[in-house]
Amino acid sequence: MSVEERAGGGGAAMRPATMADVARLAGVSLSTVSRMLSGGSPVSPKRQERIQQAIDRLGYRPSAAARALASGQSNVIAVLAGDTTIYGYATTIRGVEEAARALGYSVMIVVIESAEDAAVDAAIATAMSQQLAGIVLLKFDPPGVVAMHRLPAGVPMVALSGVREKGLPQALIDEAKAGEELTRHLLDLGHRTVHHVRVPPSRKEDGRTTGWRRALKKAGATVPPVIDVTWEPQTGRTVGRRIAGMPEVTAVFCGNDELAMGVIRGLADEGLKVPDDVSVVGFDDHPLADVWMPALTTARQDFSSLGRRGVGILARVIAGEPPEKAVHEAAPVIVRESSGPPSADRGIATETAMEDADRIHA
Incomplete structure (x- = not known):
């Protein structure tokens, strides 16, 4: 006999019994079933008996979501993120998982496939299909920014990124300061000047680009056009090959370490050495940065700490406590082998030098 038939419905399709089926068969409200299962406010013995009979007849087994509904609590945290294969994303999620596990939460990961409204809404719907304790949003890219504006009100959440948002619980890394310090290192x-190979920004301009621009303006240096690429290191390699033929380019600040590795490989393809001919710096301090040849000068972002701090903030929000004031965690510059003084054979200015940079885009 189907659930619908046993519960008094006319359908024939088989499906697991739900709390609503139990309530319907027992002739009580859903909240009454919830109170009995959670051991909350008293339910009369007569109603308890009817509910138990309905449970036995339907073979009802409470799901995790149903138990959360009954108790008014959940131990599930959803992480909304873009491409989880990228080092920073994956390491941040690891930090979230570590802190969540220590606090007794389980973690579900939902990938936002793109910044299109339909994709963002689909990801949010997947997360909200569970009874959630809260949401951790990785706001590193356009999908994360769009999701921030489309999350339903009232759901406890925290955003993780390098750009501060007003009125939003968040854990931050000071990308702008690190970008400024890296650029200042090269100028010193x-x-x-310093050319900038930018990872896809979450908005018009992210922190590391802002810091790069700020350092150049403070120094009175020319601000070259930004070189936009994708997350793929191969696009950095393409840029490296192209700037090898541009003698005015002596220093390159890349938006992450994988792109810096790509740029270095592209320069090597054309017979140039780093830092002898061109200095190249990255961002993140990827595990390979220290063993790459040459070892990368970079800014160290502690993504694991970011994830753990985010869960700590979210736990306060879930508990109804005011979240701590958002504080930027520093991303210190790590000086290694890939940066050095400019070569005497490069740095030759031409009238079209800055215009040429517009043609570097991968």
Whole structure:
């Protein structure tokens, strides 16, 4: 006999019994079933007997979501993220999982496939299909920014990123300061300016680009056009090959370490050495940064700490406590082998030098 038939419905399709089926068969409200299962406010013995008979007849087994509904509590945290294969994303999620496990939460990961409204709404719907304790949003890219504006009100959440948002619980890394310090490091070595290979920004401009621009303006240096690429290291390699033929380019600040590795490989393809001919710096301090040849100068982002801090903030929000004031965690510059003084054979200015940079886009 189907659930519908046993519960008094006319359908023939088989499906697991739900709490609503129990309530319907027992002739009580859903909240009454919930109170009995959770051991909350008293339910009369007569109603308890009817509910138990309905449970036995239907073979009802409470799901995790149903138990959460009955108790008014959940131990599930949803992480909304873009491409989880990227080092920063994956390491942040690891930090979230570590902190969540320590607090007794389980974690579900939902990938936002793109910044299109339909894709964002689908990801949010997947997360909200569970009875959630709260949401951790990785706001590193356009999908994360769109999701921030489309999450339903009232759901406890925290955003993780390098850009502050007003009125939003968040854990932050100070990308702008790190970008400024990396650029200042190259200028202090004697480079007249620094070219910037940018990872896809979450908005018009992210922190590391803002820091790069700020350092150049403070120094009175020319601000070259930004070189936009994708997350793929191969696009960095393409840029490296192209700037090898541009003698005015002596220093390159890349938006992450994988792109920096790609740029270095592209320069090597054309017979140039780093840092002898061109200095290249990255961002993140990827595990390979220290063993790459040459070892990368970079900014160290502690993504695991970011994830753990985010869960701590979310736990306060879930408990109804005011979240701590958002504080930027530093991303210190790690100086290694890939940065050095400009080569005497490069840095030759031409009238079209800055215009040429527009053609570097991968």
